[in-house]
Every structure is written in C-alpha cells, then in structure tokens.
Amino acid sequence: MRATDVITSATRNAFRSKLRTTLTVLSLFVGAFTLTLTTALGAGVSDYVTKQVASLSTGDVLLVTPATTTDTTEGPTEYDPDGRQQSSQANPLGGGTLMNDDDLDSIAAIDGVDRVEPIRSISVDWVASSDTSIDTRYELSVNPTSSIGRSDLVAGAQLDQEAEDAQVILPEDYVDALGYEDAGDAIGRTIELGYSGADRSERTTEATVVGVARTSLLASGAGANQALTTEIADAQAVPGQPDAYAVAVAYLTGSGGDGTVTDDDVAGVKVALADADLAGQTVEDQLGVVQTIINGIIGVLSAFAIVALIAASFGIINTLLMSVQERTREIGLMKAMGMSNGRVFGLFSLEAVVIGFLGSALGALAAIGVGSAISSVAAAGPLAALPGLTLLLFDPLSVALVIAAIMLIAFLSGVLPARRAARQHPIESLRYE
Structure with missing residues (x-):
C-alpha cells in the first residue's frame, strides 16, 4: 500500500x-x-x-530611587540629621525614603551619567484655553515622569526639557473641550494653568501646547517640561523645608562612537548606583x-x-x-x-x-x-x-x-x-x- x-x-x-x-x-x-x-x-x-x-522610552534615561532597605535590626532606627528623609507617602520603588542633594551629586559623579534632574511632583487645579471662545475650566493632572520619555503623539513634537519657556503636551481628549478644531490646531496655542501655592494662594501661569498625546494604558495626564515643572514646584515648595526627592532622572551618555547608549552602559550605571545605595530602572524595566x-x-x-x-x-x-x-x-x-x-x-x-x-x-x-x-x-x-x-x-x-x-x-x-x-x-x- x-x-x-x-x-x-x-x-x-x-x-x-x-x-x-x-x-x-x-x-x-x-x-x-x-x-x-x-x-x-x-x-x-x-x-x-x-x-x-x-513610544515612551528614549532609551538613555534611568529612573533613580533610594534602594529598598532590608534592615532586620531590632528596635527603631537612630535619627541622622544628615541622612535621608522619610516620605509621608510610601514610594513603592524606594520604600518611602527620599533622596537629598548629596544623592543627586553622587548620581551626577557616576561615569556614564550626563546629568541628573530630580522629579518634582506638582499639583495643577485647572486648565483653560487662552485664545479660544471656550472659557470653561477643566481639571488636569500632570504626569510627574513625563520628562523621562516620549509621549505617544497624535500631533506636534516632544517636550524640550532644556527650553526656557513653559511647554505642555495635552491629552487628546482635551482638544475638543478647549475649543480646538483638531489636534493639529492645538499645536502652538497657549493655555492657562491654575494652581495653589504653598501659602494656599491661587496662582496662574501660561504654557505653550507643543504636542497632543494619545490616551495610553501606561501613561496618563499631561506632560510638562522642566521649565513649567520648576516654576510650579518652586511656588508650591514649603519655605525652610530641605529639598528631598522621591525620584530622579539620570540622563546617560553612550560609550559608542555615535553616542548610542548600550545595554552594557545601562548595566554599568546600575551597578554604580547600587554601590551608592540607590536603584535605577529603565522604562523597559518598569513595563517588564x-x-x-x-x-x-x-x-x-x-x-x-x-x-x-x-x-x-x-x-x-x-x-x-x-x-x-x-x-x-x-x-x-x-x-x-x-x-x-x-x-x-x-x-x-x-x-x-x-x-x-x-x-x-x-x-x-x-x-x-x-x-x-x-x-x-x-x-x-x-x-x-x-x-x-x-x-x-x-x-x-x-x-x-x-x-x-x-x-x-x-x-x-x-x-x-x-x-x-x-x-x-x-x-x-x-x-x-
């Protein structure tokens, strides 16, 4: 057969x-x-x-936090006035410990780190259009980690973190609400942001819309560049309180001829951070x-x-x-x-x-x-x-x-x-x- x-x-x-x-x-x-x-x-x-x-990762940044401690000694920890502060809200990455300026200096001194910027959380009460017939105010949240990567844009460009003027990236669902014809029409427009200062006074500032981002499961809220974040964070800082940061962003330099950051570069910086009692994660690590x-x-x-x-x-x-x-x-x-x-x-x-x-x-x-x-x-x-x-x-x-x-x-x-x-x-x- x-x-x-x-x-x-x-x-x-x-x-x-x-x-x-x-x-x-x-x-x-x-x-x-x-x-x-x-x-x-x-x-x-x-x-x-x-x-x-x-879309979110630039590939050359690390999100740095204090390393999670595994101290098993009995009894309370002795207070160190020169040590790190404890956050009133637990940080899931750093265990509630805040970094100080000494930590930022340690990060900046690591080989392969170009510069380091602390992430300062800001609170915005409302947003309104400055140049349309719509005068309604809408609630708006600002993504504190918008400086570590790129947004998934519908239109416009990414934030310029080194620019001196305030810039924002609007979520796509704010386009119609603020009176713009479409995402492209929103680019270059000026919006007004309202927030409360440290003394509870109402304050406002203006920013330019440089991009419109799609809604994402992995990133929410508007994006703000360093200039806008610094302005609002300084106004909301409590006078006399020492600077402390839950998270900082380390911008890396590549060892390759074209300046590309390789996996070995990232691994080397992570090891150096661990020696300084710090931990670094890429966007890929977090999404992993x-x-x-x-x-x-x-x-x-x-x-x-x-x-x-x-x-x-x-x-x-x-x-x-x-x-x-x-x-x-x-x-x-x-x-x-x-x-x-x-x-x-x-x-x-x-x-x-x-x-x-x-x-x-x-x-x-x-x-x-x-x-x-x-x-x-x-x-x-x-x-x-x-x-x-x-x-x-x-x-x-x-x-x-x-x-x-x-x-x-x-x-x-x-x-x-x-x-x-x-x-x-x-x-x-x-x-x-």
Missing part, C-alpha cells in the same frame, strides 16, 4: 464510527479554541506593551513588571486549555482502542496480504493525527472568528480610549504552532492503540470473532 493510500484510508477509517469520532473531535475543539484565544490575548497585549515602550504579571495571567488561562487537551487525549486513546478491537479481523487480513507492522502502525497513527487536525483546525478557525468579532466590538466600545490596542492578535505562526502542538498530542495519544494493532498476529486476528 502506497503512502497516499495509507493517508486516504486513515482519513476514511477515522469516521467509521461518526458519533464517537465527532465527540473526540469536539473535545479537541474546546482545547484548541481556548488555547488559540489565550495565545492571541498574550500576543495582543505584548504587542501593545512593545509599542508603548517604543507589567508584562510579567500579564504573562502569568495568560499562563493560568492557557493551563485550562491544556487540561482540556489532556482529557481529549484520553478520548483519542479510547476511540482508537475500540477501533482496533472492532477491526481485528481486518487487521489480520491486511497483514496476511503482506502489509508490514510499520504500515499498520502508520495507518492507525494517521487516524489519530487526522482527528487531531480536524479538532485543532476547527477550534482555531472558530477562535479567530469569535476573537476578531470580540476585538472589533471592544475596540469600538470599552477599549476605544486605548488606540493601538488589539485585544486579540492572531499571529499566523502562533495559530499554526497551536494546530501542530495538538496534532502532536493526538499522535502521541494514538501510539498505544497503533502499537497494539501492529503487534496483532495475522492468524489469530483472522480467527477473532
């Missing part, structure tokens, strides 16, 4: 018992459907995080934590699909064992006519592979259809505020790998029944009643 005849015969024999085979295919269908959806979910979220890293959590959740969901596939594998074993038993005389006749043990083994193994292919292919196709519909509805509804996020991203290679993996599981499940069929003695098989 030629190979093509074996394949044709295996496909036909797989459906001798249509009901039994259909139920087995459906059990594989459930596993393939679930696994394809979870794989697409992971690909969609990973793709979005990757895009955000590319988010990615790890997401991967963990997707892994748990994928585990349910794998459990379903394991259960389905027992269904394949049962289906083929019953088929071997029902076709004992047929197996004996084939072997008596000269079919080798390998051909018999291949015949029944291919039946398992056919069942695996049908279940996995149908499950994957159904997942693509349902998932694409869900992604379209989500993009137009709950996820409309997150442009660029494809909730379920179906990569052809990933789908093909899911189908191949399930076919492999089906093949392995068919090994035992196929071996039993191949070992049948032709004379004894022909005598089987």
Whole structure:
C-alpha cells in the first residue's frame, strides 16, 4: 500500500464510527479554541506593551530611587540629621525614603551619567484655553515622569526639557473641550494653568501646547517640561523645608562612537548606583513588571486549555482502542496480504493525527472568528480610549504552532492503540470473532 493510500484510508477509517469520532473531535475543539484565544490575548497585549515602550522610552534615561532597605535590626532606627528623609507617602520603588542633594551629586559623579534632574511632583487645579471662545475650566493632572520619555503623539513634537519657556503636551481628549478644531490646531496655542501655592494662594501661569498625546494604558495626564515643572514646584515648595526627592532622572551618555547608549552602559550605571545605595530602572524595566504579571495571567488561562487537551487525549486513546478491537479481523487480513507492522502502525497513527487536525483546525478557525468579532466590538466600545490596542492578535505562526502542538498530542495519544494493532498476529486476528 502506497503512502497516499495509507493517508486516504486513515482519513476514511477515522469516521467509521461518526458519533464517537465527532465527540473526540469536539473535545479537541474546546482545547484548541481556548488555547488559540489565550495565545492571541498574550500576543495582543505584548504587542501593545512593545509599542508603548517604543513610544515612551528614549532609551538613555534611568529612573533613580533610594534602594529598598532590608534592615532586620531590632528596635527603631537612630535619627541622622544628615541622612535621608522619610516620605509621608510610601514610594513603592524606594520604600518611602527620599533622596537629598548629596544623592543627586553622587548620581551626577557616576561615569556614564550626563546629568541628573530630580522629579518634582506638582499639583495643577485647572486648565483653560487662552485664545479660544471656550472659557470653561477643566481639571488636569500632570504626569510627574513625563520628562523621562516620549509621549505617544497624535500631533506636534516632544517636550524640550532644556527650553526656557513653559511647554505642555495635552491629552487628546482635551482638544475638543478647549475649543480646538483638531489636534493639529492645538499645536502652538497657549493655555492657562491654575494652581495653589504653598501659602494656599491661587496662582496662574501660561504654557505653550507643543504636542497632543494619545490616551495610553501606561501613561496618563499631561506632560510638562522642566521649565513649567520648576516654576510650579518652586511656588508650591514649603519655605525652610530641605529639598528631598522621591525620584530622579539620570540622563546617560553612550560609550559608542555615535553616542548610542548600550545595554552594557545601562548595566554599568546600575551597578554604580547600587554601590551608592540607590536603584535605577529603565522604562523597559518598569513595563517588564507589567508584562510579567500579564504573562502569568495568560499562563493560568492557557493551563485550562491544556487540561482540556489532556482529557481529549484520553478520548483519542479510547476511540482508537475500540477501533482496533472492532477491526481485528481486518487487521489480520491486511497483514496476511503482506502489509508490514510499520504500515499498520502508520495507518492507525494517521487516524489519530487526522482527528487531531480536524479538532485543532476547527477550534482555531472558530477562535479567530469569535476573537476578531470580540476585538472589533471592544475596540469600538470599552477599549476605544486605548488606540493601538488589539485585544486579540492572531499571529499566523502562533495559530499554526497551536494546530501542530495538538496534532502532536493526538499522535502521541494514538501510539498505544497503533502499537497494539501492529503487534496483532495475522492468524489469530483472522480467527477473532
């Protein structure tokens, strides 16, 4: 029997018992459907995080905080007037400890650091347009870490941190509210910001809109350059209180000929920071934590699909064992006519592979259809505020790998029944009643 005849015969024999085979295919269908959806979910979220890293990270900055302490000594810590202050609000990266000017000097002295700028949190009460007919005031929050990277812009340019004039990047949803025709129309316009000083007095300042940013899951609020941040932070600083900072930004210089910052440059600065009892993280490091959590959740969901596939594998074993038993005389006749043990083994193994292919292919196709519909509805509804996020991203290679993996599981499940069929003695098989 030629190979093509074996394949044709295996496909036909797989459906001798249509009901039994259909139920087995459906059990594989459930596993393939679930696994394809979870794989697409992971690909969609990973793709979005990757895009955000590319748009938010400049690649040459480190977010520096005091290192988290692991002091296990008993009793309270002795007060050191020259030491670091403790923040009234816990810092998840630095454990509530604040850096001082000595820490900034230590960072600036590290080889590979071009300059260091402390991040000073500011509070803005409202924003209003200065040159449109809209005079309504709107609440506005300023992202304190907008200086460490780039915004995902709809229009305009990034903030110039070395400029002397105040600059802002507006969130996209403020464009219509402030009376601008579109994002491009907002560029170059002047807005008015209202805030409270340290003495609780109401103050205002003006800033130029240099860019309009898309809404992002990983960055929120307006962006402000150093000039604007310094102006408001100085007005909100309490007189006589020593300078203390929760986070500072270290701008790095590259060792390459073109000044590019390499991974080795970043690693070297991190080691030097650790020696100074400080910790440095890149934007990629911080988003990597988010990615790890997401991967963990997707892994748990994928585990349910794998459990379903394991259960389905027992269904394949049962289906083929019953088929071997029902076709004992047929197996004996084939072997008596000269079919080798390998051909018999291949015949029944291919039946398992056919069942695996049908279940996995149908499950994957159904997942693509349902998932694409869900992604379209989500993009137009709950996820409309997150442009660029494809909730379920179906990569052809990933789908093909899911189908191949399930076919492999089906093949392995068919090994035992196929071996039993191949070992049948032709004379004894022909005598089987």
